[in-house]
Amino acid sequence: MRITQSIMSRNLMTNLNINRETMTELQNAAANGKEVSKSSDDPVRFAKASRFRKTLSQYDQYSRNINDGSGWVDNNALVMNEFHALIVDARSIAIQGSDASQSEETRQVLSDRVDDMIEESVATLNSTYLGKSIFSGTDTQNMEPFEYDGSNITYTGNEGKMNRRISEGLDVEINITGSDIESTGVFTSLVALRDALAVNDDAGVADLLQDLQDASDKVLSLDAQNGLVKGHMQMTSARLETSKVNIQSFLSETEDADLAEVIMEYNGAEMAYEAALQVTSKALQLNIMDFLR
Amino acid sequence: MSISNIMGTSRIALSAYQTAISTTSKNISNVGNPDYVRRRADLGSLISPTSGLAFGEEGNIERLESGFIQRQLWYKTQFVGRHQTDEMVYSQIETVFNEPTSSGLSSMMGEFWNSWNDLANDPDSNTAKAIVKDKGVLLSNTFNQLAIDLQTMQREVGDDVGDTADKVNTLLNEIKTINETMGSGYSYDMADARDAAISKLSKLINISVTENSDHKVNITTGGNTLVPLVSGDFINELEYHVPPFQENYAVELSFSEGGPSSAISGGILGSLLEAQESSIPSYLQQVDALAVAISREVNEVHKSGFNLADVTGLDFFNPDVSGAASMGVHEDIIDDPMLIATSDAASEAGNGNIANTISDLQNDYGINGIKFSDYYNSIISEVGSKVQEASFLRNSQEMVVATLQNHRDSISGVSLDEEMSNLIKYEQAYQAASRMISVADELIQTVLNLI
Numbered sequence: 001m002r003i004t005q006s007i008m009s010r011n012l013m014t015n016l017n018i019n020r021e022t023m024t025e026l027q028n029a030a031a032n033g034k035e036v037s038k039s040s041d042d043p044v045r046f047a048k049a050s051r052f053r054k055t056l057s058q059y060d061q062y063s064r065n066i067n068d069g070s071g072w073v074d075n076n077a078l079v080m081n082e083f084h085a086l087i088v089d090a091r092s093i094a095i096q097g098s099d100a101s102q103s104e105e106t107r108q109v110l111s112d113r114v115d116d117m118i119e120e121s122v123a124t125l126n127s128t129y130l131g132k133s134i135f136s137g138t139d140t141q142n143m144e145p146f147e148y149d150g151s152n153i154t155y156t157g158n159e160g161k162m163n164r165r166i167s168e169g170l171d172v173e174i175n176i177t178g179s180d181i182e183s184t185g186v187f188t189s190l191v192a193l194r195d196a197l198a199v200n201d202d203a204g205v206a207d208l209l210q211d212l213q214d215a216s217d218k219v220l221s222l223d224a225q226n227g228l229v230k231g232h233m234q235m236t237s238a239r240l241e242t243s244k245v246n247i248q249s250f251l252s253e254t255e256d257a258d259l260a261e262v263i264m265e266y267n268g269a270e271m272a273y274e275a276a277l278q279v280t281s282k283a284l285q286l287n288i289m290d291f292l293r
Numbered sequence: 294m295s296i297s298n299i300m301g302t303s304r305i306a307l308s309a310y311q312t313a314i315s316t317t318s319k320n321i322s323n324v325g326n327p328d329y330v331r332r333r334a335d336l337g338s339l340i341s342p343t344s345g346l347a348f349g350e351e352g353n354i355e356r357l358e359s360g361f362i363q364r365q366l367w368y369k370t371q372f373v374g375r376h377q378t379d380e381m382v383y384s385q386i387e388t389v390f391n392e393p394t395s396s397g398l399s400s401m402m403g404e405f406w407n408s409w410n411d412l413a414n415d416p417d418s419n420t421a422k423a424i425v426k427d428k429g430v431l432l433s434n435t436f437n438q439l440a441i442d443l444q445t446m447q448r449e450v451g452d453d454v455g456d457t458a459d460k461v462n463t464l465l466n467e468i469k470t471i472n473e474t475m476g477s478g479y480s481y482d483m484a485d486a487r488d489a490a491i492s493k494l495s496k497l498i499n500i501s502v503t504e505n506s507d508h509k510v511n512i513t514t515g516g517n518t519l520v521p522l523v524s525g526d527f528i529n530e531l532e533y534h535v536p537p538f539q540e541n542y543a544v545e546l547s548f549s550e551g552g553p554s555s556a557i558s559g560g561i562l563g564s565l566l567e568a569q570e571s572s573i574p575s576y577l578q579q580v581d582a583l584a585v586a587i588s589r590e591v592n593e594v595h596k597s598g599f600n601l602a603d604v605t606g607l608d609f610f611n612p613d614v615s616g617a618a619s620m621g622v623h624e625d626i627i628d629d630p631m632l633i634a635t636s637d638a639a640s641e642a643g644n645g646n647i648a649n650t651i652s653d654l655q656n657d658y659g660i661n662g663i664k665f666s667d668y669y670n671s672i673i674s675e676v677g678s679k680v681q682e683a684s685f686l687r688n689s690q691e692m693v694v695a696t697l698q699n700h701r702d703s704i705s706g707v708s709l710d711e712e713m714s715n716l717i718k719y720e721q722a723y724q725a726a727s728r729m730i731s732v733a734d735e736l737i738q739t740v741l742n743l744i
Contacts, residue, residue: 001699001703002703002704002708003703003708004702004703004706004707004708004709005324005706005707005708005709006324006325006327006702006706006707007699007702007703007706010695010698010699010702011695011699014695038387038392038393038677039387039390039392039673039674039676039677039678039680040383040384040387040676040677040678040679040680040681040684041677042677042681043673043674043675043677043678043681044674046393046673046674046677047670047671047673047674049393050392050393050399050666050670050673051666051667051670053393053399053400054399054403054666057400057403057404057407058403058406058407058655060407061406061407061410061411061652064410064411064414065410065413065414068414068415069414130415132417132642132643136643137641137643138636138638138641138642138643138644139640139641139642139643140417140642140643141417141601141642141643158640158641160638160641160643160644162643162644162645163413163645163646163649164413164414165410165413165649165652165653168656169656171649175643287709288709288710288713288714289713292713292717
């Protein structure tokens with residue numbers, strides 16, 4: 001082929017440009033640590049990375065939901081423990097009151113104490129968390145869902161359950177409603193105990209011992225259920241954390257540049273570029289005029 | 294053989310080598326001119342003319358045209374123009390989408406859905422509702438901005454269509470004018486000027502070129518249906534109509550002497566036409582569909598919910614959304630975020646089921662049977678692969694054209710080595726010929742001295 005000056009310079013420029021392009025790509029990869037920093041770098045890997053990022057953001061949200069739910073559940077446990085302690089106290093009063101040797105006066109005093117306990121129970125159960133009433137179902141702005149009118153306790157909340165989304169398609173119920181507590185029969189038993197003590201009915205008080213035990217067991221089982229929810233959330237949280245670490249590493253594998261490799265490649269490209277520059281300068285300096293006198 | 298014959302022959306040689314040296318000087322001075330076709334003095338016909346004396350450059354000086362390679366080059370250059378512009382257009386679209394960044398639509402959608410989940414955790418909170426409203430406004434703004442950016446880009450591409458059509462017309466007129474003079478006075482310089490104009494044209498639009506025996510060229514565009522652009526002194530100019538600002542932004546292109554504008558499929562103009570007529574509108578349409586679908590799905594769930602004041606049936610987004618440009622959070626919600634519904638039953642302040650359901654929409658197959666995020670990702674992936682494809686094609690077509698240019702230069706290009714050695718050769722021949730004249734002169738003197 002007949003080679004002209006324009007062919008030479010065109011080929012030299014093309015080669016220099018190819019080297020420059022490679023170097024620019026590698027420089028970018030080294031500078032932002034990413035091999036895929038925009039869709040056109042690799043659309044398939046980019047789409048994969050986008051999905052990973054979406055999943056990560058969702059998992060972060062699930063973690064936040066779990067943290068929020070855990071606060072509720074822990075608070076439930078706290079209040080239920082206080083409440084249970086009151087029931088245990090009430091039962092020991094019942095044991096005292098069922099003793100036939102106790103006097104009527106003593107039973108009257110005990111009855112008053114049970115009455116105080118009922119009031120205390122109601123106050124305990126009417127507690128709030130983050131400004132929300134905890135046992136009123138979803139009627140969280142009802143600050144006194146339990147009312148004690150001096151004779152009976154009535155529940156004015158609803159049976160709504162509050163859900164926390166802890167994983168895709170997975171909800172947990174984080175509240176215990178007043179109806180759940182009512183259905184343990186604890187209020188009826190306490191009121192019956194108060195009344196039996198008031199009328200000095202030691203046999204009646206003795207009959208109530210089993211009822212109080214049952215109610216206490218049921219309250220404990222509510223607490224246990226609450227604990228199960230907590231366990232469930234902790235397990236899910238641990239699984240989410242593991243998944244997040246895994247997805248992070250998948251994401252990194254998908255879009256991050258291997259710095260060692262990039263730097264090695266960059267050195268190679270730099271050498272090629274220098275060689276091309278040297279050849280270019282030599283080739284362009286060659287001139288027939290220098291050889292003619 | 295007479296002595297005067299020696300004189301005559303040498304005189305012809307002198308003028309022949311002068312022509313050769315002047316041709317060499319013309320070649321050397323055009324070494325940097327990419328459109329120049331090198332010339333060569335035909336010493337055979339200059340020194341011993343066979344059929345009488347041939348006058349003019351056509352007879353004695355050869356123009357080393359590369360023929361079909363030059364025509365191939367003109368045909369292939371359209372692909373470089375086309376793919377270079379494609380790459381630029383799609384890269385710009387990619388920049389408009391601005392992914393992956395914290396201000397891109399992807400993360401805006403993620404934050405929007407997550408804010409509903411936060412609201413579900415705290416359904417009666419002012420703060421959580423204000424945040425949901427803010428995220429909704431941000432999401433709408435991002436959609437609005439996308440629509441504006443794509444529309445602006447379409448308009449700018451339309452402006453380029455007009456500018457490029459003007460350039461095409463200037464070149465067509467130039468070629469037509471040269472065609473008209475070709476018949477009466479053909480010259481190599483004229484042919485160079487014409488070829489230069491055709492080379493420029495070949496990057497702007499897809500053309501095929503044929504040359505008649507009288508050196509006039511015919512240029513056509515189009516694939517299956519050929520539309521003549523220049524033929525002799527016939528010219529078919531481009532006309533364009535810029536629509537008023539409010540209407541569809543696409544600039545309409547037509548031929549002054551008829552022919553379908555779809556014939557223009559290559560070159561910079563072909564790429565710009567496709568960008569403004571189909572690719573940019575199609576992305577705009579997909580973004581519109583996404584904005585409409587998100588508004589519709591969120592509103593549908595939101596309407597079924599109750600807020601703290603037990604009001605139900607409210608829209609969260611503007612219900613009359615026709616596209617990304619008109620998407621927005623309902624003005625009542627903007628005025629009072631407490632209107633946001635969270636509960637699926639009345640009088641349940643702690644019920645966040647509606648908020649959860651709205652957050653769940655992100656995993657629903659809400660648009661054309663796929664998730665919103667996947668639908669959006671597929672747009673981004675498509676733009677990315679278009680950039681990649683255009684860049685690959687541009688690269689390979691640039692190689693093809695560079696190879697063709699090398700082949701063309703191999704035939705038509707000026708080589709300084711060659712010209713310099715020719716120059717020395719011709720110079721020596723010229724000196725020898727002039728020496729011959731002085732020798733002949735001495736011979737005549739000798740003869741005269743005999744008398």
